Amino acid sequence: MINKNDIVEVEIIDIGINGEGIGKKDGFTVFVNGATIGDIVNAKVIKSKKKFAIAIVDSFVKESEYRVEYKCKHAKLCGGCQIQHLEYNKQLEIKQKKVKDAINRIAEIEDFEMEDIIGMDNPWNYRNKMIFPIRKQNDEVKIGMYRSRSHDVIDIEECLIQKKENMDIVNAVKDYINNFNISVYDEETNEGLMRALYIREGFKTKEKMVCIVINGDEISNVQILVKKLLFIDKSIKGIVLNINKEEGNKILGDKIIKLHGEKYITEYIENVKYEISPLSFFQVNPIQTEKLYAKALEYANAKDKVVWDAYCGTGSISLFLAKEAEKVYGVEIVPAAIKDAKANALLNRINNVEFFVGKAEDIITEERKSDVIVVDPPRKGCDEKLLETMLKIEPSTIVYVSCDPATLARDLKILKEKYNLDKCVAVDMFPHSMHVETVVKMNKIIKK
Ligand SMILES: C[S@@+](CC[C@H](N)C(=O)[O-])C[C@H]1O[C@@H](n2cnc3c(N)ncnc32)[C@H](O)[C@@H]1O
Incomplete structure (x- = not known):
């Protein structure tokens, strides 16, 4: 005991x-x-x-032989990098094992090809998006990261998984709040204006979007902040306000107000161009996203085939698949994401795609046959109704892109009734955290 x-x-x-x-x-x-x-x-x-x-x-x-010094001065307190003190190769080994164990243990599948995990050559400065909560603690304005397992904000002077220049923007916003005595959001009372600072960047285009999240409709002297930001960072393409007056943890509200420039940035994944608005989901590690999507495309083997892309977000995988497929159908629950998906198809002159707004489990029915189904669900995995429909449609190949090995394995256990797990690869999209992305290829079992 x-x-x-x-x-x-x-x-x-x-x-x-x-x-x-x-x-x-x-x-x-x-x-x-x-x-x-x-x-x-x-x-x-x-x-x-x-x-x-x-x-x-x-x-x-x-002490473990795999321990290394923390590279970032805030890593011990910050909740962001949970395993920065582990050698990067050991991090990869652990993630690979986590995926394999989940498939063996939960899906009860032993016989499949597990490719080597795809890691980063340089696992630093990889994030294209950062959201910094703004709080006042002990009368001091803090813009930074949540302390591990808490809602206290720690001020940061550096963050080594994002671009260094973002710190100049953080400091400019802090100076502005202090100089003009702008009120700061308090989670307990739901009062105060400044809630969060959100920065997103296109790595290939070098276009940056600065979004200031406020609990109100406007802020005073904001054009002084705009001028300062444009002076310190020439890559800023747009500065916007996001209005979020809701109580609770939800970071962004639905309304965007333009303060300067454009309401979106552009980015390329290989040669596909995407316009990304502040509210749209877009993968945060663009270097690894190329590798992830290339694997999804390889596994789908979609040449001249009809493909469903379920949980398609802004259509980023759909547009990739459309390069080879005869026709791609995408389905996504968020209407704004489908609006972006349609705009991105037009932007790339891709016309063999069609997008639907709705729940994947409702839109994809047994009658809507396809040769390949690609799914990329949120952490909770696929809806059971969708898995059942997939088993009725019987596409020759199912490609499952997953951000949670446990729910992936749970769903594979259902699909194995009619599908063999052929190949699987883990992709490290978030070095120094415990998160791991996986791509799986399943082939329809052919009865003799
Ligand atoms: C992990 S993201 C994948 C996005 C996209 N494939 C990408 O790589 O950018 C999961 C997406 O599923 C959407 N979603 C959640 N539940 C859904 C459902 N029941 N039906 C359709 N889409 C859903 C979310 O809004 C989100 O855009």
């Missing part, structure tokens, strides 16, 4: 979803915050349940 306040020696043999170390002791699973794979620690138990305990590191018996 392990009790609260016990100090137990544990060898860390795995890592949990938030980057915490996992070890075993007397039949208990012990989750140790601050420990990583390969460490042996004396862990102080802070919570004890029937089968598991939660602990913090009291002292190190032996």
Whole structure:
């Protein structure tokens, strides 16, 4: 039995979803915050349940050979990079294993080809989008990142997974708030104006969008801020306000007001051009997105075929598939995303695509036959009704793009009734975090 306040020696043999170390002791699973794979620690138990305990590191018996120095000065406090203290190659190995284990354990599939994980050559400065919450703590304006497992904001002087120049924008906004005494949003009272700063950039086009999220309709002296931002960063293509007066954690509201330039930026994934508005979903790591979409295209083998792209967002995968397919149908629940998808098809003069607004599980019916179905659902995975319809349509190939190995494996277990898992590859879209993206190819089982 392990009790609260016990100090137990544990060898860390795995890592949990938030980057915490996992070890075993007397039949208990012990989750140790601050420990990583390969460490042996004396862990102080802070919570004890029937089968598991939660602990913090009291002292190190032996430090892991995979530990590296934190490169970012805020990494220990910030909730963003959970495993920055692990060698990058070890991070990749852990992610690869996480995907394989989920498929073996949850889907109960053993026999498939697992390709090597696709990592980054340079796993830094990769994000094209950052959202910085703005808060006032101890009478001081903070623009930065949430502290790990909390809603406290820590001021940041650097963030090594995004572009360095963003810090000049952060500092300019902070100076403006202080100089003009602009009120700052308070989550508890839902009062105060400045809620968040959101920056998005096209890596290939170098176009930048600055979006200031406010709990109101306007802010005073804003043109002074606009002038300052345009002076310090020549790549800014547009500056907008986003109006969010809702209580709660939702970051963006629905209304955008233009302060300067355009309401969108453009970006290329390979030779496909996308116009991205502040409210549209777009993958945050453009370098890895090219590799991810190339895999989806390779696995779909869509030449001259009819393809469904379910959960298509702004149609980014659909337009990629349309380069080879005879016809691509995309379906997405958010109307604004489909508006962007249609505009992007026109922009690229792609006319063998058709987009539908609605739930994938309602729009894709048994009668809407296709040779290939590509799905890229949110973390919760595919709706069961859609999986059942897919089993009735019986496309020759299903390509599943997933951001959560557990729900992916759950869905594969259903699809394996009629499909063999052929190939699978993990793609590291978020170095230094525990997140991993996976692309899977399933082939219809041919009965003899
Ligand atoms: C992971 S994103 C994929 C977007 C796109 N494939 C891409 O790579 O940019 C998942 C998308 O599914 C959409 N979505 C969520 N539930 C849905 C549903 N039931 N039917 C259709 N789309 C849905 C979300 O709005 C989101 O755009």
